[in-house]
Structures are given as C-alpha cells and as structure tokens.
Amino acid sequence: MSKTISIHSFRGGTGKSNTTANLAAQVAMAGKRVAIVDTDIQSPGIHVLFGLDEKKMGKTLNDFLAGRCPIEEVAFNIGEHVGDAQGRQALIGKDLWLIPSSMNSGEISKILRDGYDVNMMNKGLKTLRKALELDYLFIDTHPGLNEETLLSIVISDVLIIILRPDQQDFQGTAVTVDIARSLDVPAMRLLVNKALTRYDFDQVRATVEASYGVKVSGVLPLNEDMVDMGSADIFSLRYPDHPWSVGIKGVAQDILENL
Amino acid sequence: MSGVFDQLHNQIGGQDEDSGGISPLDLRDLPDNQRRIMRMMITEVELPYTEIREWAEDFMSQDDLDEALADLVMQGWLIRMGETNIVYEANLRRKAGSELAKSVWANLDKKIAEAQKARDEAMEDINNQAS
Numbered sequence: 001m002s003k004t005i006s007i008h009s010f011r012g013g014t015g016k017s018n019t020t021a022n023l024a025a026q027v028a029m030a031g032k033r034v035a036i037v038d039t040d041i042q043s044p045g046i047h048v049l050f051g052l053d054e055k056k057m058g059k060t061l062n063d064f065l066a067g068r069c070p071i072e073e074v075a076f077n078i079g080e081h082v083g084d085a086q087g088r089q090a091l092i093g094k095d096l097w098l099i100p101s102s103m104n105s106g107e108i109s110k111i112l113r114d115g116y117d118v119n120m121m122n123k124g125l126k127t128l129r130k131a132l133e134l135d136y137l138f139i140d141t142h143p144g145l146n147e148e149t150l151l152s153i154v155i156s157d158v159l160i161i162i163l164r165p166d167q168q169d170f171q172g173t174a175v176t177v178d179i180a181r182s183l184d185v186p187a188m189r190l191l192v193n194k195a196l197t198r199y200d201f202d203q204v205r206a207t208v209e210a211s212y213g214v215k216v217s218g219v220l221p222l223n224e225d226m227v228d229m230g231s232a233d234i235f236s237l238r239y240p241d242h243p244w245s246v247g248i249k250g251v252a253q254d255i256l257e258n259l
Numbered sequence: 260m261s262g263v264f265d266q267l268h269n270q271i272g273g274q275d276e277d278s279g280g281i282s283p284l285d286l287r288d289l290p291d292n293q294r295r296i297m298r299m300m301i302t303e304v305e306l307p308y309t310e311i312r313e314w315a316e317d318f319m320s321q322d323d324l325d326e327a328l329a330d331l332v333m334q335g336w337l338i339r340m341g342e343t344n345i346v347y348e349a350n351l352r353r354k355a356g357s358e359l360a361k362s363v364w365a366n367l368d369k370k371i372a373e374a375q376k377a378r379d380e381a382m383e384d385i386n387n388q389a390s
C-alpha cells in the first residue's frame with residue numbers, strides 16, 4: 001500500500017520545497033519507490049533542486065490537466081538524470097520521480113484564469129501510485145488553503161505542516177491544524193524550520209507540541225549554507241553531516257518507521 | 260476560529276454551482292460514516308459496490324451503507340454507474356479561476372486578524388487581572 005504525504009505551510013518561503021525534496025530523496029535512499037508531485041501550480045519551484053529547467057523537464061502536470069498526455073508521461077525519472085551535482089549523484093539508480101509543474105507563464109496564467117478539473121488531478125495521483133508502484137507519494141503544495149491544498153489534505157495519509165518560529169506562522173498553522181483535524185487526516189506532524197541556532201531546540205519542540213497537540217517531527221536550524229548553495233542541489237545529500245541534514249534525516253526516519 | 264471555516268466554505272461552496280460536484284471542505288459537514296466513505300472514495304477515485312461493501316463490513320450494516328451511498332449520490336458527492344455491476348465514482352468539483360481565490364484570501368486574512376485581535380484582548384484582560 002502506498003502512502004501519500006502532503007507537505008504544507010500556511011505561508012510561502014517556509015522551506016516547503018526544500019524539505020519535500022530532501023525528505024523524498026532520503027526516503028528513496030532507503031530503497032523506497034518515491035514520487036514527488038509539484039501541485040504548487042501557481043509558484044512551482046521544486047524542479048530547480050533536481051536540476052531541471054523548462055527545457056529539460058519535458059511534459060508537465062499542466063499538460064496532463066489539459067488532457068494533452070497521460071500522467072505517466074509527465075513523471076521525470078530523477079534516478080536516471082541527476083546531472084553533475086555533487087549531492088544528487090547519490091540518487092543514481094534510485095527509484096525517485098518528479099512530476100513537475102510548468103514554468104511557462106502562459107501555462108501558469110491559463111490555470112489561474114480557467115481553473116482545472118480536480119477530479120482529473122485526483123485520478124492522476126491515483127494512477128501514479130499504481131503505475132509507478134510507489135511506496136510514498138510526496139505532494140509539494142501551494143502555501144495557504146485552497147482547493148488543491150484541501151484535496152491533498154483529504155487524500156493524505158500523513159500531513160506535514162512546516163512552520164517558522166514566527167507569530168504569523170503560528171496563527172496560520174493553527175487554522176491548518178484545525179481544518180486537517182475536521183477532515184479526519186489520519187496522521188499529522190509539525191516541522192519547525194529556520195529556527196535560530198541560539199534557541200533551545202528541545203524547548204521549541206515542547207512549546208510547539210503543547211500548543212497544537214501535534215507531534216513535532218523535527219526542529220531544523222536556520223541554514224546559511226543552504227542559502228549559499230542557492231537551490232543548486234539536494235542539501236542533505238551534499239552535506240550529510242550538517243545539523244539541518246541530520247534533522248531532516250530524523251524526519252525521514254520518523255516517516256519510515258512510524259507513518 | 261469556526262468563522263474561518265464558514266467563510267472558506269461559503270466562498271468555495273458558493274461559486275460555480277452548476278458544474279456540480281463537491282469541494283473537499285464540504286466533507287466536514289457530513290455525518291461521520293459518510294465522511295469516512297467519502298475520504299476513502301476520493302482516495303480510491305472509483306470502486307465497485309462489492310468492494311465498498313467489503314471495506315465497510317466491520318463498521319456499518321449493509322442497509323446503513325446502502326442508505327449512505329444513496330444519500331451521497333443524491334447530494335452529488337458520488338456518481339453511480341452501471342446496472343448489474345455497480346461502480347461508484349467520487350465527484351470533485353472543478354477548480355474555478357482566480358476571482359475566487361482572491362476573495363477567499365481576503366476573507367481568511369480578515370477573519371484571522373479578528374481572531375488574533377480577540378485573542379490579544381483576552382490576553383490583555385488576563386494580564387490586567389493578574390497585576
């Protein structure tokens with residue numbers, strides 16, 4: 001049985017795409033069959049971390065939603081095309097696919113203007129789970145709450161909500177947690193990202209867990225080296241011993257063992 | 260915070276009426292068993308009646324299941340297909356264009372600001388009482 005894991009945040013720039021890419025990569029490194037779907041159609045970004053640009057990515061989720069191709073044709077095999085990035089090399093031969101969203105502005109505005117068939121998106125996700133015989137399907141969602149985010153929450157076995165230690169994120173996360181609870185999501189985790197290194201991480205974890213009644217799967221530090229890398233690679237593969245990477249591997253372990 | 264749900268619900272629920280189908284947010288208002296059925300049906304997309312019955316065996320009688328399915332079909336959550344080998348399919352509504360998203364956001368922001376203000380005032384009261 002494949003598990004669907006949605007990665008969500010109430011606001012953008014929280015680290016959702018980096019977290020999703022690194023978690024999926026770590027789970028694939030453990031020998032699992034993994035796909036990532038970029039349902040952030042309005043502001044796609046995760047493809048960059050895998051070295052894809054508009055030319056290389058070929059067919060996109062937008063082509064599928066417009067009825068131009070089956071979803072299997074959109075799945076880009078990362079294990080066969082890792083490029084020459086130092087971290088991604090580790091993924092050669094692994095079973096990891098990316099279903100990218102289009103970076104073409106015309107395609108993006110078409111979806112914004114006309115909407116799309118949510119049944120079709122849902123069927124596409126189901127087809128992927130079957131056709132690729134997935135153990136895990138990761139969904140990188142658009143920040144905030146909208147139709148596709150709600151769909152991804154409903155079909156998820158696990159919802160991971162990322163937040164920064166910041167009042168605005170705290171408020172928004174409370175809304176998302178309440179909605180996910182009211183939709184009976186089977187399992188939820190919180191992941192704190194961009195925590196200042198001078199904080200006491202154990203205390204951050206305890207405070208957040210107490211406020212939401214949801215398990216915190218990790219507290220990840222604000223990471224200057226990640227900024228420095230400029231989205232050119234999968235951070236935890238390039239710098240496996242960095243505290244951020246150790247944290248993300250802990251979350252991957254939580255997924256593999258408990259979820 | 261139920262105001263936020265209601266606003267989202269009104270906004271998402273109010274648009275694009277004639278295209279039929281439901282929004283994931285509507286799930287909250289279903290009776291528990293119907294929500295359980297719909298969560299499973301949305302995940303599986305479509306299933307033969309026989310498989311749904313097998314899945315529901317442990318927690319619902321066949322009569323209750325049949326009634327729930329008929330109810331969900333009537334409300335537009337499920338589409339029933341076939342005569343002898345009946346198959347049910349989940350019926351999610353088309354995502355509308357951007358006008359909607361803007362108004363949802365405007366309302367959500369407003370509601371959260373209100374909730375935050377209410378909370379701040381409550382905190383102030385508590386602090387005042389303590390001192």
Ligand SMILES: Nc1ncnc2c1ncn2[C@@H]1O[C@H](COP(=O)(O)OP(=O)(O)O)[C@@H](O)[C@H]1O
Pocket residue numbers: 009011012013014015016017018019045193194195220221222223224226227230231244
């Ligand atoms: N822990 C972190 N410390 C510092 N910068 C980070 C961290 N996590 C992510 N970033 C940076 O923040 C920006 C947004 O990250 P991204 O993963 O694209 O977020 P989202 O998908 O939530 O918008 C990127 O420039 C990324 O390199």
Ligand SMILES: [Mg+2]
Pocket residue numbers: 016017040043044045046
């Ligand atoms: Mg992103």
